[in-house]
Amino acid sequence: MKRSQRRIVLLAMLGILVTGSLVALATAWPLFQAHRQSLEATTVVSATAQAESLEHLLARYRDVSRQLASRTEIRRRLARYAGGELEGEALAEYTRPRLEDAMHQSGEMVGLLRLGPGDEPLLAIGQAPDGIVAGDVSALSVTERLVMRDDEPLLEVVSPIYAAGGQRIGTDRVFFRLDGFAALLDEGGRFGGDARQWLLGPPGETLLTRGAAGRLVRDGERPPPGATQRDDLAAGHAGLLREGGWREGRLLVHAPLATPGWGLLVEIPAAGFYGSVLRELTWPAVTVLLLMALGALATLRTLSPLMSHINEQAGRLRLSADYDALTGLPNRSHLSRRLDRALARAREERGQLAVLFLDLDHFKGINDSLGHALGDRLLQSVARRVAGVLRDEDALGRLGGDEFLLVLEELHDPTDASRVAGKLIDALLQPFDLEGHEIFIGASVGISLYPQDGRSAETLIQRADTAMYGAKALKRNTWQFFTPALGEASRERFAMDVGLRRALEHDELVLHYQPQAEVASGRLFGAEALVRWTTREGEVVGPGRFIALAEEAGLIHAIGRWVLGEACRQAREWELAGLPLRVAVNLSGLQVAQGDIVADVRAALHESGLSPSRLELEITEGFMIGHADEGLARLHDLHRLGVALSVDDFGTGYSSLAYLKRLPVQTLKVDRSFLDDVPGDPAGETLVAAIHSLAEKLELEVVAEGVERPEQLAFLQRLGCRYYQGELLGEPLAAEAFARRWTRASALLSAAGPSR
CATH class of the missing domain: 3.20.20.450 (EAL domain)
Known part of the structure; x- marks a missing residue:
């Protein structure tokens, strides 16, 4: 072959190689960018949902502290003490057993220090950290902060106590273990197995993570979030920051809690987050270079598993935002959207549907006596048994705790809903055999109907909930339709x-x-x-x-x-x-x-x-x-x-x-x-x-x-x-x-x- 011919062949081969490479890049890169943005947005949404769960815990601790500080008779005696009418010893003698009784109802509370109107200690209950008397306790509302006890972080909630006239007459400093936060931060499947989560407490540089013993510990090895993140956190914005390259770098996702100064920080290795995408992109490029004649086909065949992998990874994150982690059933938000779609179809077809609110009877007693692990297994078994009663077109979800919600579409008659409720109750009457325990549990079911009981998802769920309480009041282990009388009784209650x-x-x-x-x-x-x-x-x-x-x-x-x-x-x-x-x-x-x-x-x-x-x-x-x-x-x-x-x-x-x-x-x-x-x-x-x-x-x-x-x-x-x-x-x-x-x-x- 002449030199000119060889040059033409080489140029043609080079043209095919370049053309194939450009086609591959032009096709893959926009797809990668679009799915990367979707993946990052879904991750931020998931972090926000995780932060809301942490905030619920923080709010519950504040509620417990407010209840302790708001007891009427104790506040009256504290007011008499503040006015010099009652001795401190008498006040402590009266107050201690009542506060101890209230503290026993919360397993996460470890200590309480009650201060007088001049911030002088009146009594200490439980295991309050040493040296916590000092500090600013003059806040006008409930505040919270982190304190240390023997290298273990505790949550301190400071609750001012006010007399009837509005003057501050004392302060409660209540200390909680952070086991609930540790359990939430251990949800490894939410962000991937290599991800790490920290709880940001005030000030924003305080990093707490789950230690080897299953409790929160202070993490001094990791750097605090950057200045941009601190600004976003202070402004109450969730966001994502990429640091370093895609191979050695990391993604920092932060989501602030509703409580000022508190937030969630998640670190995800960039290699694990984007690595599979990069590997899938590299392989098509190599394939196109080696198989020039089949470049377009090879690109198509290679991009297909790439898109599937990206969709699968994004789907896992969407799953954590839309489905209950314990039972795998749709959660409240997902079920509400599905109910909205069902209502739209019912309005269009002038049909009927029913919402069933199912609550297990005496589940708390089983949970307390046999342990939460067995209680979780019972909930999983209940979910499977209830799902076995329903049709494929019916929807079942878990609202939380021992509460389940069912949506029955295409009803021909309201009695169809009562028959389904009866089947559910009969199915749950059969004993559950779990770890050698034969467990009997019943259920109370409330039923609301569209359109007679409501035309929105929120109204139907609320009225089914009201009917469920009517069933419990009736005799438990039964079902009840919503009636205006039940609604009036609920409002009166x-x-x-x-x-x-x-x-x-x-x-x-x-x-x-x-x-x-x-x-x-x-x-x-x-x-x-x-x-x-x-x-x-x-x-x-x-x-x-x-x-x-x-x-x-x-x-x-x-x-x-x-x-x-x-x-x-x-x-x-x-x-x-x-x-x-x-x-x-x-x-x-x-x-x-x-x-x-x-x-x-x-x-x-x-x-x-x-x-x-x-x-x-x-x-x-x-x-x-x-x-x-x-x-x-x-x-x-x-x-x-x-x-x-x-x-x-x-x-x-x-x-x-x-x-x-x-x-x-x-x-x-x-x-x-x-x-x-x-x-x-x-x-x-x-x-x-x-x-x-x-x-x-x-x-x-x-x-x-x-x-x-x-x-x-x-x-x-x-x-x-x-x-x-x-x-x-x-x-x-x-x-x-x-x-x-x-x-x-x-x-x-x-x-x-x-x-x-």
Whole structure:
């Protein structure tokens, strides 16, 4: 071949090589840039979602600290201390057990330091770090910062305490372990196995990462974020910064928390982030150079796996933002978008759909008793079993905790939704076999329908949630459709919850007293204290409407302490005025099972000066049977104080009498339902006589409740019953009216109550 020919061939080959290379670069480079930007944007979104999870924890710790600082009676005593009316030792003695009781409800709280109005230490609880007395605690609102204890970082939340007049009378410094943050920062799959995460605390240079022991540790090896990142963080912006080359460099992603000065910093190796992209780009270029004739085809074949790999990597990040990590089900945001699309189709086709809100019954008890690891496995098993009941076109997601949401499309009739709810409940009734444990769990399901119950995703989810609470209130392990009555009850429940918290702070609770007398002589010997709540609107609310809510909201201990203190104070005041009565106070089961009822009673007696013999505590029969073992020691301690114990509503719905010989009770109160048709009803007369005979055999006194007619009183007198109460004797009255009414009848007054 001539030299000129060889030159032409070489030039042609070179032209093909150059052309193929340019085609490959022109095709691959824009694709790489587009997917790189998408990948980085998805990473920033994922970091923002991670920062929101961290912020939820921080907000929860602030809420716990606010609740500790806002306890009404403790704040009143702190205000008296600030005004010089109360000694520090007395304040500490009263405050310590109540704060310790509250602290026990949070497993992450390790210490608390309460400061007085001059920032002087009043009391320290738990394991507060050494040397933390100094520092600025004059903040006007709740603030947080990081402190060290034996090389372990703790979160310190500083909560100012204000009196009713608005002046600062003290400060709480509450210390929390950072285990919750460590667990979140351990989500390696969110950003890839080689990624590292740090929690940025104030000041912004403080870097905390998860150590080998599973706890957060200070990381002094890594440099703090650059100046640009600090500026973005201070401005509340999330962002991504590339440092160094694509092989040796790194990506720094930061997302600020809503709390000023706090943020999340993620370091991702650039090689791992972009390496696969670069390798896929290099291979097409080499292929095009080696196979010039097949350059275009080789480029197409090589770019295809590249795009698949990039899409797969971006998909993993999108998965973490749209799906629950534990069960793999869609999360709230993803499910809400799917529900929006389903609603659009239903509107277009004039069809119906249903939203089902499923909440497991008693899941918290299983989680607490068997551990969170087994609880997580149970949630995964529940998710699989529920998914097996649904059609392919139905949507299932996990909202969080033990709550699941289902969207049923193309409904022909609302009863289709109830049938699905029934299948779900039946499926969950079958036991779960997990790690050798046979676990039984039920579910409550609330159902809302489109279009009758709402036309937006938010409204339908909220109303399904309301219906679920209606199912729980009904009997649990059942389903319930949303109704306007349930919605009104939910709004009333929320308003009552808010109002009840305000009632404790603004002295809206009051006691009424119902007299108790001897059947034979009519002589008065005592009064039962009945709590009433007078709202701002002037409505008088009885305990039947708010006590259960107070128990659920955690307010029953504060209300119970107030009732005990007020009843003892009033009884002592009457005694000094010449009206010596024994006062009976109803106890909630939670006060005995969970609170320090012995200390509460001892404090009420000590502060009022009332003799223990003039106090009677009433406990319901249902609690005695269901909690006899855990409350037995406390009831004996109460009996040793000298107070009397009685069983209220005796005989209503239970048949076990074994507890009567084990518990230190002295009185049975016959429920008013047994006297409704007495005399005249042989069955009713027999039941009352049987209870009276049983009490006599056990050497217990009997008080008949709900006596409204003279013939009922005559029947009790013939039976030999010694004591009664009811509207025939007198309706419940406020303390002042009660004193006026019964001071005039002092000739009938008997200072001696039932024999003990």
